Amino acid sequence: MVPTHEEGREKLLKWLAEEGEAIIDFLQDLLRAPSPNPPGNTLDVARVVRDYLKAQGLEHRVIDPHPEMPNIVASFEGAAPGRHLVLNGHMDVFPVSEDRHGWSHDPWGAEISQGRLYGRGACDMKPGTTASIVTYALLHRLKDRVKGRLTLTCVSDEETFGPWGARYLIENHPEVHGDCLLNGEPGGPESIRFAERGPLWIDFIVRTKGAHGAYVHATESATKVAMAVARDLEELTEIDGELPHNIASAVDAGRPVMDRMMGMGAGDLASKVTLNIGLIQGGEKVNMIPSECRFSVDLRLPLGIDKPALLSKVDQIASRHPGTEWREVGGDEPYWCDPHHEMVEIIKRNVAAFGHPEPTPIISLGGTDARLWRAIGVPAYVYGPYPHGMGSHDEYVDLEEFLHVVRTHLLSAWDYLCA
Numbered sequence: 001m002v003p004t005h006e007e008g009r010e011k012l013l014k015w016l017a018e019e020g021e022a023i024i025d026f027l028q029d030l031l032r033a034p035s036p037n038p039p040g041n042t043l044d045v046a047r048v049v050r051d052y053l054k055a056q057g058l059e060h061r062v063i064d065p066h067p068e069m070p071n072i073v074a075s076f077e078g079a080a081p082g083r084h085l086v087l088n089g090h091m092d093v094f095p096v097s098e099d100r101h102g103w104s105h106d107p108w109g110a111e112i113s114q115g116r117l118y119g120r121g122a123c124d125m126k127p128g129t130t131a132s133i134v135t136y137a138l139l140h141r142l143k144d145r146v147k148g149r150l151t152l153t154c155v156s157d158e159e160t161f162g163p164w165g166a167r168y169l170i171e172n173h174p175e176v177h178g179d180c181l182l183n184g185e186p187g188g189p190e191s192i193r194f195a196e197r198g199p200l201w202i203d204f205i206v207r208t209k210g211a212h213g214a215y216v217h218a219t220e221s222a223t224k225v226a227m228a229v230a231r232d233l234e235e236l237t238e239i240d241g242e243l244p245h246n247i248a249s250a251v252d253a254g255r256p257v258m259d260r261m262m263g264m265g266a267g268d269l270a271s272k273v274t275l276n277i278g279l280i281q282g283g284e285k286v287n288m289i290p291s292e293c294r295f296s297v298d299l300r301l302p303l304g305i306d307k308p309a310l311l312s313k314v315d316q317i318a319s320r321h322p323g324t325e326w327r328e329v330g331g332d333e334p335y336w337c338d339p340h341h342e343m344v345e346i347i348k349r350n351v352a353a354f355g356h357p358e359p360t361p362i363i364s365l366g367g368t369d370a371r372l373w374r375a376i377g378v379p380a381y382v383y384g385p386y387p388h389g390m391g392s393h394d395e396y397v398d399l400e401e402f403l404h405v406v407r408t409h410l411l412s413a414w415d416y417l418c419a
């Protein structure tokens with residue numbers, strides 16, 4: 001007999017309780033399959049994912065435009081027409097320095113100590129990817145009750161914004177677009193992320209005639225001009241974006257949560273252009289006036305800032321300083337989706353139902369693949385564990401929190417496809 005929505009929910013919770021240990025074992029297996037990026041080879045971890053899917057009897061495809069960076073895609077149609085939910089997680093992780101500086105646990109050992117599971121990828125983002133896979137596998141068991149379609153995408157090549165992972169799928173496989181996306185990147189279970197700032201990287205080069213260090217009357221100094229350009233670039237941080245009213249109020253409501261989760265001041269960055277001069281290089285010798293200086297700028301564009309308008313301001317600033325050239329190296333627009341979407345309400349309800357504080361929609365300061373779906377107009381939400389040790393050492397996930405994230409993804413996918 002086909003279960004009701006509520007019976008299905010009870011079944012999912014029962015399976016989750018019975019299989020909790022096995023799910024943790026699976027996450028440990030993923031962590032013991034190193035997938036640092038660079039170089040980004042994910043063959044081992046992809047094998048672990050495929051073995052799990054096979055053991056569950058789940059068909060899947062491997063799409064590997066780069067032979068060492070496979071993407072795994074699985075999809076099933078429910079018994080009735082409906083919506084299309086896509087689950088997405090990446091399999092690559094940050095690298096670990098050769099001397100394993102700062103690690104008190106083996107970064108590839110998946111050791112458990114005092115309720116915490118340690119390892120590279122233990123928060124970013126093998127737990128989130130596990131949540132996607134488990135959600136897919138358990139909902140598949142109830143596919144006769146599912147309305148619409150559920151798609152799983154486990155991708156490579158996320159950590160370096162590369163072209164072989166989610167971006168490749170989005171551009172070449174429209175069957176993974178769907179009409180809503182759920183992703184488990186770390187952020188913290190008090191938040192649901194509905195937006196990201198857009199990174200924009202620009203290289204500058206200043207050239208002057210150059211001269212002996214004592215002949216300051218003979219030439220401008222390229223390093224001094226570069227410093228003046230860099231100082232003027234601070235003007236960019238004063239540009240205000242314009243947001244639709246409902247987005248602006250969500251951004252405001254999220255500020256205190258961002259401050260609490262990411263440190264005081266983080267909330268303000270949601271609506272500000274930020275400027276970082278990441279690299280600077282100029283001059284050859286202390287007693288020579290430099291004829292060349294290069295520097296690289298990392299700007300982050302908040303929601304509501306128009307990139308072409310910002311670039312024209314960059315050009316204006318550069319043109320004030322003769323000998324200055326610039327070029328855009330790469331970047332993305334800031335993307336966001338509806339902070340009041342049905343999926344946001346579903347996630348909130350499923351978190352609060354288990355006594356956890358209701359999460360607040362906020363803007364992500366860093367980047368995730370969710371932006372690629374937002375860029376094509378698909379609402380995409382991120383709900384994941386705290387980023388303990390992310391990109392640093394002794395990365396870990398609290399196991400209870402991990403199972404909470406899995407449960408939230410599972411029930412939210414069920415509610416979205418079966419309500």
Ligand SMILES: [Zn+2]
Pocket residue numbers: 090124125158185186
């Ligand atoms: Zn990540």
